[in-house]
Amino acid sequence: MNGNEKSPKDGPRAQPPFGRVVNITKTFQAGGNTFPAVKDVSFQFRKGDLISLLGPSGCGKTTVLKMMGGLVPSSGGLIELEGRVISAPFPGVGVVFQAPTLMPWRTVLSNVLFPMEVLGKNDARANKRAHEILNLVGLDSFEHAYPRQLSGGMQQRVALCRAIIHEPSILLMDEPFGALDELTRLEMNDLLLDLRRVTGATVLFVTHSISEAIYLSDQVVVFSKRPAVIVKELTIDIPYPRSAKTRFLPQFTEWERQAGVALGLVHQ
Amino acid sequence: MSRSISRFFYPLAGAAIIVLIWHYYVVLMQVSIVVLPTPLQVLKSMIDNARILTEEGWVTALECVYGFALSLAIGIPIAVVMTYSRIANQMFYPLLVASQSIPKVAVAPILLIWFGTGIKSKLAMAFVIAFFPVVVDTATGLRSTSPDLLELARSLQCTRLQTFFKIQLPSALPSIFSGAKIAVTLSVIGAVIGEFIGSNEGLGNLLLTANSQLNSPLVWASLTVLSVLGMILYGLVVLAEKLLMPWAGDVDLKH
Numbered sequence: 333m334n335g336n337e338k339s340p341k342d343g344p345r346a347q348p349p350f351g352r353v354v355n356i357t358k359t360f361q362a363g364g365n366t367f368p369a370v371k372d373v374s375f376q377f378r379k380g381d382l383i384s385l386l387g388p389s390g391c392g393k394t395t396v397l398k399m400m401g402g403l404v405p406s407s408g409g410l411i412e413l414e415g416r417v418i419s420a421p422f423p424g425v426g427v428v429f430q431a432p433t434l435m436p437w438r439t440v441l442s443n444v445l446f447p448m449e450v451l452g453k454n455d456a457r458a459n460k461r462a463h464e465i466l467n468l469v470g471l472d473s474f475e476h477a478y479p480r481q482l483s484g485g486m487q488q489r490v491a492l493c494r495a496i497i498h499e500p501s502i503l504l505m506d507e508p509f510g511a512l513d514e515l516t517r518l519e520m521n522d523l524l525l526d527l528r529r530v531t532g533a534t535v536l537f538v539t540h541s542i543s544e545a546i547y548l549s550d551q552v553v554v555f556s557k558r559p560a561v562i563v564k565e566l567t568i569d570i571p572y573p574r575s576a577k578t579r580f581l582p583q584f585t586e587w588e589r590q591a592g593v594a595l596g597l598v599h600q
Numbered sequence: 601m602s603r604s605i606s607r608f609f610y611p612l613a614g615a616a617i618i619v620l621i622w623h624y625y626v627v628l629m630q631v632s633i634v635v636l637p638t639p640l641q642v643l644k645s646m647i648d649n650a651r652i653l654t655e656e657g658w659v660t661a662l663e664c665v666y667g668f669a670l671s672l673a674i675g676i677p678i679a680v681v682m683t684y685s686r687i688a689n690q691m692f693y694p695l696l697v698a699s700q701s702i703p704k705v706a707v708a709p710i711l712l713i714w715f716g717t718g719i720k721s722k723l724a725m726a727f728v729i730a731f732f733p734v735v736v737d738t739a740t741g742l743r744s745t746s747p748d749l750l751e752l753a754r755s756l757q758c759t760r761l762q763t764f765f766k767i768q769l770p771s772a773l774p775s776i777f778s779g780a781k782i783a784v785t786l787s788v789i790g791a792v793i794g795e796f797i798g799s800n801e802g803l804g805n806l807l808l809t810a811n812s813q814l815n816s817p818l819v820w821a822s823l824t825v826l827s828v829l830g831m832i833l834y835g836l837v838v839l840a841e842k843l844l845m846p847w848a849g850d851v852d853l854k855h
Contacts, residue, residue, distance in 0.1 A: 433748040478847040
C-alpha cells in the first residue's frame, strides 16, 4: 500500500529522513457523510530534495501539501519534519499558491518583506536579502512598483521571493506555475531550480504537469484520482543543473511514460 | 490627450444642452418665474445672494461632514464586530436590515425631540441615513479577503491583530470607499431632511424660506449650491481614496 520502497540508487539511508509522511488520511464531512480525500499516503524525503506531488486536478494532492504545512489537520497518520511532528503551522515554512496572492496595496519590496515584518525581523539585513533575491529573479528594478503594474509571471516571481525571504526550511508550492503560459512556465521552472540551489530549501511541489514534475524533481510522487492514493514513485536521478536538453533524454521520456501509465493516461 | 478632453467635454456639453432646453422652454412657453425661473435668473439670484448662500452652505456642509464622519466612525466598527462575531451578527444583523425599512424622514421628528433644533439633530439625521451602506460595504469587503492571503497569514503564524490590520482591513479598503461614496451623498440628503424638519439655518432652511416667499430663483439657487456641495464632498472622498490607495491607480508598466 505504501509506495516508499527505496530505490537502490538512493543508497542506504543511515540517518532518519529529513521529512516523512506515514499513512496520512484526510476525510471531509459534508451533510452527515464523510468523504475520503486522502488515503494512507506515505513517502519520505531528504533535506534539500525537490519532491513533486503529481496527480489529476482535485485529487487531494493540495490537501496533502496543506497538511504538511500544518495548515489543515490530518484525520490520521503522522507527518514529521526534522524529527518534529507537524500538526499546526510552524515557523520555517514558505508557501506559494497558484495565484500570486500579492497584497495589491504593497510595493514589490514591501510584499517580499511581509514575512519578515510579521516575524519581527524586518531589519537592514532582511532588506539586503530582499534586494538580493529580487535581483536573482530579475525584478530589482521593480522594487517600488505595485503588483498590478506587473505581468502574471513577474507577480509569481515576487511571490516566490516572499516565500523564501525568511529562509524557510521547507517550501510548499501549490501548482505555482499552473496559471502561466507555457513559455513563462518553462522559464519559471529554471528560476525555481536556481533559487533552490542558492537557498538549499527543501521543496514540495504540487503539479498536474507530468513533464514539469519530472524536469524539476528529485522524486515524483504520483497520486490517483480522489481519494488520493500513491500509485507510483519515481526517483529522477538526472543530475542538476538541468536544461532544455534534459527534456530530450531517453530516461526523461521513459519516466513520462511511466507516470502516464500510473495516471491511467497511457496504456501499456 | 483627446481622451482627457472628451472626459470634460462630453459631460459639459450634456449639461449645456439641458440648460439650453430649460432656458428656451421657459422663454418660449412664457412660464411664470414662480413656477420655473430661467437659468439666468437663477444665476443672478446666486450672485445677489452670494453671501447668505455661502454662510448657509457652510452650515449645511459642516452638518454633512460631521454626519458622514460619524457614519464612518460608527459604521466601520459595527461592520468589524458583525464580521468577526457570529453571535453579534445573528443577534443584530436582522435588526439592522429591518431598521432600514423605516422611512428615515419619519425618524426626523423623533431626532428633533432628542437633539433639539441645533446642529446635533441634523448630524444625527445624516448619520441615520448614511451609516448603513458603510456597514454593508465594509462587511462585504472584510469577508472577501483572499483565502490564500489568510492562509499565508496562518502559515506565518500572524496574530489576529496582525491579520486584521495588515491583511483584512487593507483588503476591505476599496469596499469601504465604495460605501463611503454612497454615504457622503446620503449625508447631504440627511442634513437637508434635518433642516426641513426643524432648523433656522442651513441651505435646507433657506430653501424652505425662499419657497414660502415664492422666491423661486433663490429656491433654485439653493438647490444648485446643494448639488455643488454634494459634488465637492463626493470629490473629496474620491481624492481621499486616491491618496490612501495609490496602488489602485492606472499606471501600467507591463510590456
